[in-house]
Amino acid sequence: MLKVGMSNIIELEIPVTSESDSNAKCTNTNKVSYTNADIQYNDFFKRYLYGNRPCIVRGSITENWKSVSEWISDGRPHFSYICQKFGNMKVPVANCDEKYYNVQKKSDIQLSDYLKYWQNYSSKSHSDLPCLYLKDWHFTQDFPEENIYRTPKYFASDWLNEYYSAKTSIRDDYRFVYMGPKGSWTPLHADVFTSFSWSVNVCGRKRWLLFPPGEELCLQDRFGQLIYDATAPELQDEKKYPRYKELCSSEEIIQETGEAIFIPSGWHHQVWNLEDTISINHNWVNGCNIETMWASLKDNLMAVKKEVEDCKDMEGWDEHCQLILQAMFGMNYEEFYSFLTFIGNKRLDSLRENKLILLFGNWQLGRNHILFDLEQLKRVLITFIKDTDTRSLNFFKNLDNQPEQLIKEIEHYFV
Numbered sequence: 001m002l003k004v005g006m007s008n009i010i011e012l013e014i015p016v017t018s019e020s021d022s023n024a025k026c027t028n029t030n031k032v033s034y035t036n037a038d039i040q041y042n043d044f045f046k047r048y049l050y051g052n053r054p055c056i057v058r059g060s061i062t063e064n065w066k067s068v069s070e071w072i073s074d075g076r077p078h079f080s081y082i083c084q085k086f087g088n089m090k091v092p093v094a095n096c097d098e099k100y101y102n103v104q105k106k107s108d109i110q111l112s113d114y115l116k117y118w119q120n121y122s123s124k125s126h127s128d129l130p131c132l133y134l135k136d137w138h139f140t141q142d143f144p145e146e147n148i149y150r151t152p153k154y155f156a157s158d159w160l161n162e163y164y165s166a167k168t169s170i171r172d173d174y175r176f177v178y179m180g181p182k183g184s185w186t187p188l189h190a191d192v193f194t195s196f197s198w199s200v201n202v203c204g205r206k207r208w209l210l211f212p213p214g215e216e217l218c219l220q221d222r223f224g225q226l227i228y229d230a231t232a233p234e235l236q237d238e239k240k241y242p243r244y245k246e247l248c249s250s251e252e253i254i255q256e257t258g259e260a261i262f263i264p265s266g267w268h269h270q271v272w273n274l275e276d277t278i279s280i281n282h283n284w285v286n287g288c289n290i291e292t293m294w295a296s297l298k299d300n301l302m303a304v305k306k307e308v309e310d311c312k313d314m315e316g317w318d319e320h321c322q323l324i325l326q327a328m329f330g331m332n333y334e335e336f337y338s339f340l341t342f343i344g345n346k347r348l349d350s351l352r353e354n355k356l357i358l359l360f361g362n363w364q365l366g367r368n369h370i371l372f373d374l375e376q377l378k379r380v381l382i383t384f385i386k387d388t389d390t391r392s393l394n395f396f397k398n399l400d401n402q403p404e405q406l407i408k409e410i411e412h413y414f415v
């Protein structure tokens, strides 16, 4: 267990303001920046998280990571070690050669079988084998005591995993291990809930193709369907992809071993493993992108409602739409409200009772950071409770604790 000293505090100068209009269309402010792992937290926060700009962090990110010292041997995955320790786990594996709707076909297999396959595949003696990619393995949830990495401080303010890892009723979080052979890849997408993501290569290298928010419209066919592979020649077919010619900004970047990449909210991306690669990856949301998450929850509800419009007169239609929203988007309004109140109450408790908030990686949340979180949260909560969809839902009509009270308690710290 790490001791919590001053150096473990992540803190902000207030007010936080972004340096520029980061995602302005077709400007070179969208270029991926490089920064060193000694950059001040406040600077990283302002430039990249609040500014919603991509970057690669180089330097000492993976220093002392157990995943590096134990899982890697001579720069390659230590197959026998990984197999002996975790081989009996069931893990999710995608077939990179098989498109299923607009994603890769996935199934669960035993890790030992996957590792055997991988070694065969890499030995090239089985050119008939499909390219399989182990992705979205909830490793930390499966092995909370293993501590194979320390979340870098820049990514420690993570409301999403703070909420899901505290919630015992459902076993779900957004902390993953990815591993796959050279050539495995992930099709074009934006992340769940328009969350941020960070990813660190424990071994191997990745090629990333990034598109700033809005550019994905140029990568949709005339029915609004996003292309599966952003490098496919069919994009040139103007009849199919009429807006492709308007594409004006994309970024290609190589992420080396030991480097962290930060992918901002709403940036579409496609990824290739250039070598046999193992990476750690989190999706996350915090005070910088909570409004974006709320906007995308609303957009998704609108899309659901449009889809089932013909049953509008059915009793309980609004509640039914919420069920579909949960299934399609991964969250509905009630869950979102529970998420906001969990984060808000935890921070208020900490201010009232002078209690520490310890985040992943044993980083401690500074007081200004807590205030920033509360201010952002309040803003979203106010629009959430005014929303007509929210007000029509049963859970909201029957709340035990009124949200206005929470808002008042937050405001108390801003007078």
Ligand SMILES: O=C(O)CCC(=O)C(=O)O
Pocket (backbone or CB within 6 Å): 178, 185, 186, 191, 197, 198, 199, 206, 263, 269, 271, 272, 279, 281
């Ligand atoms: O590494 C990959 O294959 C995909 C990672 C990704 O999409 C992400 O980190 O958001």
Ligand SMILES: [Fe+2]
Pocket (backbone or CB within 6 Å): 189, 190, 191, 197, 269
């Ligand atoms: Fe992603």
